[in-house]
Amino acid sequence: MAPSAMSRWTKALSEAQPVPYWLDDPGRPHPEPALTGAETCDLLVVGGGYSGLWTALNAKERDPGRDVVLLEGREVGWAASGRNGGFCAASLTHGLPNGLTRWPDEIHKLQELGARNLDEIEKAVARHDLDCEFERTGEIDVATETYQARELRDWYGELQEKGLADGIDFLDAEAVREQVASPTFEAGLWDRRGVAMLNPAKLVWGLKRACRRLGVRVYEHTPALDLKPYGAGMAVRTPYGSVRAR
Template sequence: MPVSESQIRSSLADVSNEAFWLDSPERPEATAPLSANRSCDLAVVGGGFTGLWTALLAKERDPDRHVVLLEGGTVGWAASGRNGGFCEASLTHGADNGEKHLPNENAQLTRLGYRNLDEIEAAITRYGIDCDFERTGLIDIATEDYQVAGLREAHNPDEDAVFLSQEELQASIKSPTYKAGLFMERECAILNPAKLCWGLLRVCRDLGVEVYENSVVRNLENAGNTVKLTTDNGTVTARQVALGTNAFPALLNRVKWHTAPIYDYALMTEPLSDEQWSEIGWAGREGLADAANQFHYYRRTVDGRILFGGWDAVYYYGRAVSPKLYTRQETFETLARHFFETFPQAEGTKFTHAWGGAIDASTRFFAFFDTAFRGKVAYTAGFTGLGVGASRFGAEVMLDLLAGAKTEITELEMVKKKPLPFPPEPFMWVGAKLTTKALIKSDQNEGKRGPLLRVLDAMGVGFAS
């Protein structure tokens, strides 16, 4: 039965545009901004997952290291607190994308990704971080007949990828749109991302990290044996610097063209009734994502809600990064329609939150790394939506690079080789529009890739995951 426009409007009538995870009484009070000049061993720029893990791991490696963390807003307010709460093992945005870009080390990166996720889980347990972490696994879902064969071919129980027929999947999770699934038990955990940020903040401060929020770093300057970071109300002089600035303009000119802010949007329902959950099932609480280019991701919460996001990935002219872009009514209405088509059992459910935010996309769809100022500065970005888990790995890489260490991870081609940069405007905007149309057309043509996508594939640009 088609979803009516009145049902969509009613479901969205009273939403808050605050990200659900951040709209919480557990949100800590902001620390004071930097108000005087400071010096330290390591300055970390960015209070999202990358910066928090970097500060925490730095103190674990050397408890006497003096670490200062500078955040332009409040900890976790941007991408780290606005995502779907999927903490995936993949470091390469999926095995297929890893095979496309780094075939010689894809197996190694898969192993390192599983290790990284295990270590995230261990740290959450070790430090008593309450963030609703659940190692539930992930199901890729075919919603079109042509997608079933691809999932069946990926079936490999030895590699933790189990094909689910339509009947097997429907016995677990009931949706009229489901054709088949691929269950990967070790691949993914779900969590509350804001609570993880706040837990990491608490641990960092307990370990002695100085944290200054609402302290935007305006400039980075090589100062001989040190690096000078300038904010509006003070400076930090550091022996070393780690930059985790995500989609925001990079403080290093050499990498400013290697990321682009792509906006993603999500909805959160009110808690569903016991009767609705009985009709839907989903007792395993797995993370779910469908197999199209324009895909949805969705998951349950501990209080019986459903987060439903994805589909549109929007680039705004001029690499715009602004809170004004965190809402997009057209996308919210599309997501609402798709939600009720996926779960008609939820008819009458209201959405309480509808929000968006910027993702730090790279052309290869996974993180890259760089150093500057003769090794005193390390940088990582480009996680392209999988940073909840991979950010910790990025923190490890940056610390090894700053240490000048030759380790397994610093010797990776992934670390040594940067992706292609994005073009300047207006070519970036035109290219984004054309690529989006090509991806939509591919979905409409049973996944067949047209001329533009084949050219991008040959150039080593992403879109293979």
């Protein structure tokens, strides 16, 4: 690139702020106030990503009388949960090929549990009105070379033999191009039920809202600084307070 063009580009980008795509949203909620003072609860959850928020939500759903506090060190969803690809996959083995290689004897059970898990996520999205653009799109692996099309067909045959092809369709060139009109696609394998797409940040924000609606007390900008046994429970120190969890 010529130096003058380089400086034009550099200048154009000089005030750009790197922000994860999903988090750069005018609907991004304000963080909840930080904890100041002493709190007590039955269950303390540390971390406001998917792990923490689903834990708090499930705990409250199972026992509405349970007193739950969630501490987030920065803002709910600022980390991996607010900046991922938005692929909500049923597979518990990071894909069927990987699962089949590593756990061939348990793969049917693993697939069944994964499918049930994704169904439950879909139900929870509806039950809690989590406005996260959840769509059960499925996922298509595509072949752009003839040998890849052959491999996909062989793989599909293997899945059929092993009784693992339920919900999966082999698409020839015409069928795959009906879905995605690219002349480079030679074939595809469509897993219709195994993947949903969603907006990851909106899922986090929806989970936070649902937690608060059920009575979870959420504190943001509140890192847990240390964790110590306290009687039969645990105590956590934060910059401006503490939480004792029974």
